[in-house]
Amino acid sequence: MSASPENLSGKELMGQDFSGRHCVEFDFSEADLSESSLRNGDFTRAEFYRARLRGVQASQAVFREANLLEANLSDSVLTDGVFSSADLEGADLRGSDLNGAQLNKADLTGVYLNxxxxxxxxxxxxxxxxxxxxxxxxxxxxxSRADLRYAKAGQADFTGAQLQEADLTGADLSHAVFKDADLNRADITECDLTGADFAGAKNLTCAQIESASFKKDSVTFPDWVRINWLSETEYECQGTETP
Structure with missing residues (x-):
């Protein structure tokens, strides 16, 4: 039997057990649910505006279309969670485990994910x-088709990731790893690639490389890409596609 939506805004709910509960459209705005268990719960379209969810256990929980604007979910276990079309703008997810999570079409503008x-x-x-x-x-x-414009992604690991048609314009990708990633039609215009590793990356073209910036001899490119340096700042790129 489904529960009627409840208003729990501003409540102190630390360490509570919401495992498996049907909390569709509940209001948890500015509530403190730190260290609570939300495993397998259904929080579809629930309100978590500025809620404190630090250290929650929420594997396989459903937050589809939920409002998590500026919520604190740092150091939480969110594996296989469903956040499709959720609003996570400005949310704090630092140090959290989101292995296998569904975040397709989610709004993560200005998110803290480091x-x-x-x-x-x-x-x-x-x-x-x-x-x-x-x-x-x-x-x-x-x-694929994600918007990472002007993101700070230094030292991020994109090994084997699908980045087809992703927009990374102006992003800081210094020392990031793109081994075996697919960059087909990804936009890396004005990105800082200094120290990045593209070994084995797929569909990386000279046109993409030339639209970005990087320091001399600082980037590892796929074997089929040849960078011939003419000076400290000028180079020629040869090889435009995976063999």
Missing amino acids: GAVLFQANLCEADMKAGDLREVNFSGADL
Whole structure:
């Protein structure tokens, strides 16, 4: 039997057990649910505006279309969670485990994700403009058509990630890893690639490389890309596609 939506805004709910509960459209705005268990719960379209969810256990929980604007979910376990079309603008997810999470079409504008793990997560068409993505593990994740414009993604790991048609315009990608990633039609215009590793990357063209910036001899490119330096700042790029 489904529960009627409840107003729990501003409540102190630390350490409570919401496991498996049907909390569709509940209002948790500015509530404190730190260290609570939300495993397998259904929080579809629930309100979590500025809620404190630090350290929650929420594996396989459903937050589809939920409002998590500026919520604090840092150091939480959110594996296989469903955040499709959720509003996570300005949310704090630092150090959280989002392995296998569904974040397709989620609004992550200005999100704080540094140090989080999103191994094999679905971020297709997610909006991560100006987000803090430093040292995030995106290995095997689907970021196709995602918006990462002006994001801070230094030292992020995109190994094996799908980045087809992703927009990374102006992003800081210094020392990021793109081994075996698919960059087909990804936009890296004005990106800082200094120290980045593109070994084995697929569909990386000279046109893409020439639209970005990087220091001399600082980037590892795929074997079929040849960078011939003419000076400290000028180079020629040869080889435009995967053999």
